[in-house]
Amino acid sequence: MTTQQLIDQIQQKKSFLCVGLDVDLNKIPPHLLELEDPIFEFNKAIIDATHDLAVAYKPNIAFYEANGLKGWVSLQKTIVYINENYPEIFTIADAKRGDIGNTSSMYAKAFFEDLNFDSVTVAPYMGKDSVEPFLAFENKHTIMLALTSNEGAFDFQTLKIDGKELYKHVLETSKTWKNSENLMYVVGATKAEYFTEIRKIVPDSFLLVPGVGAQGGSLSDVCKYGMNENIGLLINSSRAIIYASNGIDFLEKARAEALKMQQEMAAILNTVQ
Numbered sequence: 001m002t003t004q005q006l007i008d009q010i011q012q013k014k015s016f017l018c019v020g021l022d023v024d025l026n027k028i029p030p031h032l033l034e035l036e037d038p039i040f041e042f043n044k045a046i047i048d049a050t051h052d053l054a055v056a057y058k059p060n061i062a063f064y065e066a067n068g069l070k071g072w073v074s075l076q077k078t079i080v081y082i083n084e085n086y087p088e089i090f091t092i093a094d095a096k097r098g099d100i101g102n103t104s105s106m107y108a109k110a111f112f113e114d115l116n117f118d119s120v121t122v123a124p125y126m127g128k129d130s131v132e133p134f135l136a137f138e139n140k141h142t143i144m145l146a147l148t149s150n151e152g153a154f155d156f157q158t159l160k161i162d163g164k165e166l167y168k169h170v171l172e173t174s175k176t177w178k179n180s181e182n183l184m185y186v187v188g189a190t191k192a193e194y195f196t197e198i199r200k201i202v203p204d205s206f207l208l209v210p211g212v213g214a215q216g217g218s219l220s221d222v223c224k225y226g227m228n229e230n231i232g233l234l235i236n237s238s239r240a241i242i243y244a245s246n247g248i249d250f251l252e253k254a255r256a257e258a259l260k261m262q263q264e265m266a267a268i269l270n271t272v273q
Helices: 003-013 030-034 038-050 061-065 068-085 101-114 128-135 166-174 189-201 219-226 250-272
Strands: 017-021 056-059 090-097 119-122 141-147 183-187 207-209 233-237
Touching: 017 038, 017 090, 017 250, 030 038, 038 068, 038 250, 056 061, 056 068, 061 068, 061 090, 068 090, 090 101, 101 119, 101 128, 119 128, 128 141, 128 166, 141 166, 141 189, 166 189, 183 189, 189 207, 189 219, 207 219, 219 233, 219 250, 233 250
Parallel strands: 017 056, 017 233, 056 090, 090 119, 119 141, 141 183, 183 207, 207 233
Antiparallel strands: none
16 A cells, blocks of 8 residues: 555545554453454454544554464454455554564565565664665555653653654664655654654654553644644554443444544544645
8 A cells, every 4th residue: 555545545534543453352242252263253343343434453463473373363364354345444563573684574574475464563673674674565664663652662762862862863764764765653642742853853754653542642632743734643542442342232332432533533634624
């Protein structure tokens, strides 16, 4: 998927919602556990209920790896289902990979070719030779961790080097890498006050923003400081939507939560367009 196709979808749906598919077997409706592949059946149901309200889905790979081979099968079935039934949807493998050379090339092949995701999250700690192998794939996107929403983010990301925070050095350096136009960045919603500074460095890039809702991030603040002329935001919501209920009404509750977010986004879009 090209960036323009993503922008077009945002405009058509009046939404920049990304639904995180972080499936925990201990939290899904118990009646699904009787099925052959409860993870896939849960995902399929959530996707069918929300696809007209969301522009992206983001499986967190750890939740699938934790279930061994069965988890990988569920992941593959999920991405195939999205690609075949809702090809306009932008898909994100939340894998946070980050190794060098051939290892990164193999990770990239796994997610971009074998599983056919549109994008993958990566950690930049090992520098350009851990990220550039992902950037080499045409019409695929690499979403690099920039400033995260967890408490430990302050351990390293905001440390000052020569008077400038480390995350700013990372952002600036990443723009010099080959095919950097394929980069997007993860910026946590709980760091809304930093968006203005981030936009000075990467004014045109898409930002994947976790942390709205359950983690306390404000949608209006993120949009106020982080939105650009092409919207440039993907707001992720996982638990608030997919675990809105674990009863037989889980689909209705999930859709209601997604609709609530989409309506907030539509209202914001109507004020800026």
